[in-house]
Amino acid sequence: MNLVSELGKILPKGRVSAGEDELKRHGGGFFTYHAPHLPDAVVFPRNREEVLEVLRFADERGVPVVPFGQGSSLEGHTVPVRGGISLDMNGMDEILEIRPDDFLARVQPGVTHGKLNAALAEHGLLFPVDPGWDAAIGGMAGTNASGTNAVRYGVMRDQVLGLEVALPGGTVMRTGGLAMKSSAGYGLTGLFVGSEGTLGVFTELILRLYPIPTRILAARAVFGGIEEAAGAAVAIIRSGMKIGRVELVDARTVEAVNAYKGTDYAVEPTLFLEFSGGEGGVEEDVAKAREIARSNGSLTFEFEEDEAAREKLWEARHEAGLAIQNLNPEKSPMSTDVCVPISELPGALGHARDAIASRGLDGAILGHVGDGNYHAVFPVDRDDEEDLRRAEEVNAEIVDYALARGGTSTGEHGIGSGKMRHLQREHGDSLAFMLGIKGLADPNGIMNPGKIFASAEGARELSGESY
The missing domain is CATH 3.30.70.2190 (Alpha-Beta Plaits)
Known part of the structure; x- marks a missing residue:
């Protein structure tokens, strides 16, 4: 099958690319140590119907699909480790509706944090999740991002009231709604937020807004x-x-x-x-x-x-x-992303400092410590096995420390392909349930394969369970 020519039959001219520059741009993550892997094609949808056509096509042929926003993927979420289609959502960047009296906005997934807040300013409103650079809202929801304002306003899961999700079979699911709260059925909005592109593709998001402080x-x-x-x-x-x-x-x-x-x-x-x-x-x-x-x-x-x-x-x-990356521009940054109970924070930061020093790494520590989330960042030469081993040991030690105190291996960047074994240690008793949900939403396994859990078989092997 010639993937590019086949996709060209279902999308307008110019919406499918296999150019070297585009493949490289979509084959690696920004600010990540994970090795790049090129997709076979990059697709640029402009509306929900085009997304559905691509998913229908891919599902019928077993072609992997990886949603792509800005590419600022710490744990390699947007790297298409099994090739296939990189689905670039940046062309779906409309602010569909601002409802200032309801403190709500409806947006497409390619709208960036900066673009949304620029439009909200004239209404005296803000969208508070602040990831540190101008990330796309769809990607922020995909990893349940947080950032500097989380201590006051919470994380993406607290701000997304509803979703329109394109599912692999080419159908649409709508979760949540315009009301500020609901007890109707299971909380599917919260399930999809943080699913890292493994269940479906966001085509619309309903967001909670707040007044700009005086x-x-x-x-x-x-x-x-x-x-x-x-x-x-x-x-x-x-x-x-x-x-x-x-x-x-x-x-x-x-x-x-x-x-x-x-x-x-x-x-x-x-x-x-x-x-x-x-x-x-x-x-x-x-x-x-x-x-x-x-x-x-x-x-x-x-x-x-x-x-x-x-x-x-x-x-x-x-x-x-x-700035930290600029200290060692020839290397790639490895960053931890643990979150601990707030009372454990001083000891956790001291431990991270000592773990970095014990391996002779040039590391830095920073974080959103108001909610116990911090990052240790150290440069890694991906081609140096010894350098990579030392960095991974420090990463594992910092995660071990957090998990032993009731914390988590990832506070805001997700599992991706980098923390799969840590997820097993943190939530191994839940893997069977997670995989059941994955199988229901994506029975042919085309959505961002190789992320969160490498495969159903791999997860079974990790957990030692039969299901």
Whole structure:
């Protein structure tokens, strides 16, 4: 079968490509250490009907389909490890409806976080999930993304009220709706959010919106050690104040940001904080946070109200991953993504620092510590087996530490192809149920194969069960 010519019969001219540049762009993930693998074709649908035609075609012929957004895939979610079709959803980028009185928006999956918030600003509204760069909403839902605002607003699963999903057989399922809550049947919306493209393709999303706060202040608190910074973060959360963001970066991350952005932040573990709300409450929260930071050993505490200064501060935090990668541009970044109960955070960060140092790696630690989620990032030479082995050992140690304390192997980036064995250890007793759902939605196994669990057979072998 000539896949490209066959697809060309069901899609308009120019919507199917096997060009070298497109295959390479869709064959690797951005900010990932996972090896690239080229698809056989890239398809660019513009509407639901075209998505359904592609899925119908692929399902009948057993051709793998991998949904593709921006490609910023930490765990290789968009890498087509078994070839087939890379389904580029960026052409479906319409904001279908904004309902300011209902605090809702309906969007297509290719709409980016930035585009949506630019359109919402005139209504005094925002979509709060902030993944750090201008990701597509469909991809954010696919991995249940969170980001810097999660401590206040929650994650993608908290913001998606309904979905339109194209299923492999070429049918459509609609979950949820326009109401803010419902007890009607199983919570299928929450099931599809975080399914990493293994069950179907999002063609429309209904999103919850929020008012833009009237007052916002940002602050930086500098500490002499990472445990002290984490202890302050825990105390700030326990205080009950309405804080919007609690982000931690270690000294190595600050060093990378300074080199990348030309800033001159103190090269010490630092908390980046944001306070928002009404006029009086924000000042009270800042004063309380300053005192908490001081009691936990902060060296300095500075805050910014000017919008340009705040944007500069958060730009530095958002680009920290790129800055870390820039320290070793010839290598690929491996990043952990664990989340622990908030009380375990200081010990977890100290353990991560020691695990990195014990292997002689040039690692950095940063994270959304307000909800216990942090990342250890270290450069890896994919062609050096010893380098890769050391990095994977550190990754496994950090995951082990989190799981032993009731945490999770992935707080916001998903399983992909990188954490399948960790999923078995974390939720092995649920694998049979997960595979049953996968088999119901995708009986021919065409949707993003090789992700979450390598195969039904592989999952059975891992769990030692028969089902």
